[in-house]
Amino acid sequence: MKAADMAARARGETGNAGVQGAGARLAAVARRAVQRASTVSLVLYALALGAGIGLATADYATRGGYPFGGVAVGAWTAWPRTGSVGADPYARAVNARRGEIPLAVGEGMLLTAAQDDEGQTLDAACTYIIAGITPPARAWTVTVAGRGPRDPARTIVREGYTSTEILRDRDGRFAIGLSPEVQAGNWLPMPRADGPVRLALRLYDTPVAASAGTLDRTALPAITRTGCAA
Amino acid sequence: MTPRGRFLLATATGLVLAGLVHIGAVLLIPRLAEADALSRARVGETLDHALPVYTLATGDTPSPPEAWLPIPDPAVAVGICAYDLADGPMRVSARTGPLMLSLAVHGRRGAFYAVTDQAAVRGALDLVVLTRAQYDEALANADENDVSRDVRIVAPDAKGYVVVRVIAALPSQRPAANAAMQAVSCTVDVPAEDKAGG
Numbered sequence: 001m002k003a004a005d006m007a008a009r010a011r012g013e014t015g016n017a018g019v020q021g022a023g024a025r026l027a028a029v030a031r032r033a034v035q036r037a038s039t040v041s042l043v044l045y046a047l048a049l050g051a052g053i054g055l056a057t058a059d060y061a062t063r064g065g066y067p068f069g070g071v072a073v074g075a076w077t078a079w080p081r082t083g084s085v086g087a088d089p090y091a092r093a094v095n096a097r098r099g100e101i102p103l104a105v106g107e108g109m110l111l112t113a114a115q116d117d118e119g120q121t122l123d124a125a126c127t128y129i130i131a132g133i134t135p136p137a138r139a140w141t142v143t144v145a146g147r148g149p150r151d152p153a154r155t156i157v158r159e160g161y162t163s164t165e166i167l168r169d170r171d172g173r174f175a176i177g178l179s180p181e182v183q184a185g186n187w188l189p190m191p192r193a194d195g196p197v198r199l200a201l202r203l204y205d206t207p208v209a210a211s212a213g214t215l216d217r218t219a220l221p222a223i224t225r226t227g228c229a230a
Numbered sequence: 231m232t233p234r235g236r237f238l239l240a241t242a243t244g245l246v247l248a249g250l251v252h253i254g255a256v257l258l259i260p261r262l263a264e265a266d267a268l269s270r271a272r273v274g275e276t277l278d279h280a281l282p283v284y285t286l287a288t289g290d291t292p293s294p295p296e297a298w299l300p301i302p303d304p305a306v307a308v309g310i311c312a313y314d315l316a317d318g319p320m321r322v323s324a325r326t327g328p329l330m331l332s333l334a335v336h337g338r339r340g341a342f343y344a345v346t347d348q349a350a351v352r353g354a355l356d357l358v359v360l361t362r363a364q365y366d367e368a369l370a371n372a373d374e375n376d377v378s379r380d381v382r383i384v385a386p387d388a389k390g391y392v393v394v395r396v397i398a399a400l401p402s403q404r405p406a407a408n409a410a411m412q413a414v415s416c417t418v419d420v421p422a423e424d425k426a427g428g
Contacts, residue, residue, distance in 0.1 A: 035233040042240040049240075050247025057248070058255035085340045085386075092340065093256050096263035098300045099270060101283070101308065101393050104334035104341030138346075139330055139397050141305050159304040164399035202303055204330065204397060205346050 062093040065112075074217030076111045076201065080209050083107075103202065108137070109209040111201040116223040122197045124180065124190045126228040130199070131175035132221035137206035139163050142221075144178060144199050146192040157189050160200075174221075180229065199223070260338070268338065271312035271391040280309030280394045280414045286404040307407040309394040311416030315385060319360035319368070319419040322392050326350040329407050330397045333357055333414075335383055337390040343383045356380045358419060361388060392416065 037045070061067050067090050070077040082091045083102030095102055103110055115121055116128060124146065134140050143160030161176060167186050168174045177183035178199075180190040191197060201220070208215060231239070260266065273281065284302045299308065313320035324331055326347040333355065334344040347355060358380045360368065365384050372378065394414045398407035 034237045037233065037237065037240075039236075042236060046240040046244040046247060049244025050251055053245070053248035054251025055255055058252045058259075061252075062256060062259060083334075083336075083341045085337070085342045087340045089256050093259035096260040096266035096268075099265045099267055100300055101267045101310070101336070102341070104336070104344035104393075106344030107332045107334045107341070107346070107395065139399060141303050141397075143301075143303060145301050162305045162397070162399050165401070200301065200303075202306075204306075204395075205332065205348070 058093075061090055062097055064094075066091050066094050070112075071212045071215070073111075073212075073215045073220055075113045075115055075117045075223045076217075076220050077113070078109060078111045078208075078212040078215060080105065080109050080212035082110070103204075103209075105209045107209075108202055108204040109206055109212065111203070111220070113199040113201070113223055114196065116225045118225065120225060122199065122223070123228065124192050124194050124197050127177065127179040127181070127183075127226045129175055129224045129226055130178055130188075130221045131173065131224070133173055133219065134163070134201065134221065135203060135206060135208040135215060135219050137163070137203035137208070139204045140206075141202050141204075142176060142188070142199065143202075144188055144191055144197055146195060146197050154192070156191065158187075159191065161186060161188065176221075267310065267336070268312075268389070268391060271310045273312075277311075278415055278417055279412055280311050280392075280416060282307070282408075282412060283310050283393075284308040285408045285411070286398055288404045288408065305398050305404075307396045307398065307404075307411040309411040309414060311392040311394070311414070313359055313385075313390055313392065313416070315359065315361045315364065315388040317418050319358050319364050320392070320416060321380075321419040322357040322359070322394075322414060322416050324350075324355045324357075324394070324414045325410075326353050326355060327406070327410055329399070329403060329410055331355075331410060331414075332395045334393045334395070335359055335385065335390065336393060337385055337387040339386070341393075342386060345381060349381065351379045354379065357392070358382050359385050359390070359392065360419075361385060 066079060066082055069081055069088050069091050070079050081087050082095065083104045113122070122128065130142065140163045141160050166174050174186065176186040176188050178188045178190065263269065271281065284299050284307060286304070286307050302308065311322060322333060324333065331347040332344060334341045345355065345357060349355060356379055360382065362384050365382060368382065394411050396407040396411045398404040
């Protein structure tokens with residue numbers, strides 16, 4: 001009770017004395033604490049530091065996407081090993097936290113892109129052309145997704161294309177227009193009004209999964225920005 | 231040792247501890263997670279058929295909310311069969327159809343085997359997941375005149391799950407893909423002598 005009062009008063013005083021006074025006083029308190037610290041308090045300090053930083057960094061590393069293990073090929077990043085027995089512990093932890101069921105090596109391979117070919121983040125307000133060919137696979141799908149939960153008010157016309165339904169040129173190449181505005185040809189609408197979006201290319205039953213390191217950037221569709229609204 | 235030195239030593243110890251805690255936490259997450267695929271698959275362990283994880287939206291019917299996959303492929307129906315080999319070998323039977331189907335066997339450490347419908351014999355794909363002991367037993371009991379069409383896989387762990395993926399190349403194939411995914415049967419294989427006795 002008394003200690004809480006004193007702490008409150010001290011906080012009030014430092015607040016009045018200004019930032020510089022507070023900083024100096026804090027440094028003095030810290031110095032005094034270091035000089036007078038008993039062995040027990042130092043041990044407790046070390047334990048708290050270890051637990052705090054250890055848990056915080058583990059949480060940070062396994063939150064969201066895979067921290068490493070990707071193979072960068074142009075704008076795309078291939079994730080050949082995230083589902084296999086050879087997956088690194090971080091990938092396994094990420095899968096467990098997200099409830100993800102990754103593609104196995106014999107099943108297919110996931111490639112993601114968060115940037116265009118020039119290295120700019122894919123933005124929902126911009127228009128992109130995703131054109132070219134894909135590595136050999138029995139089937140593939142290209143999907144677009146925004147981060148975070150979906151906007152329930154927004155009707156989703158289309159989330160992606162499969163290799164069967166896409167319209168191709170005479171030479172087998174294809175071009176997808178990823179845009180908030182309606183486009184002729186293969187139009188992939190933006191999943192949200194603004195903010196970053198990500199593309200996912202899933203190759204099913206592909207020999208590439210076993211040798212993702214040898215993928216060439218010309219074997220994957222190029223992502224080119226053609227313009228931005230406002 | 232000066233107080234300052236003691237403090238620095240405590241800080242260094244704390245940082246080393248932080249490294250150990252970090253490594254330990256990352257390694258423990260898959261084991262302790264309650265929302266991962268292995269724990270969620272347990273719900274459907276008693277089912278004879280694949281538990282739907284992600285069924286495709288058909289017509290006006292949206293994809294049901296039981297889907298837990300973070301970013302699912304909107305053209306692929308996903309089902310899951312949990313197995314516990316302590317109950318006996320797990321048999322996964324799939325009939326191949328016009329749609330591409332793949333089966334992947336996941337253990338605690340990740341997927342250790344995957345097969346697609348191209349490996350099917352006469353339109354049927356039979357995958358038997360067993361432990362090393364059950365595999366040896368099956369080999370010993372096998373009748374040499376009886377040709378087995380089963381694909382036998384030895385699992386590294388007793389618990390795991392089989393993932394069924396069916397790809398709907400066109401939106402019109404989505405109902406068929408959902409049906410094909412749910413038609414995959416996952417049953418505990420009864421040993422041969424029990425079958426003969428009963």
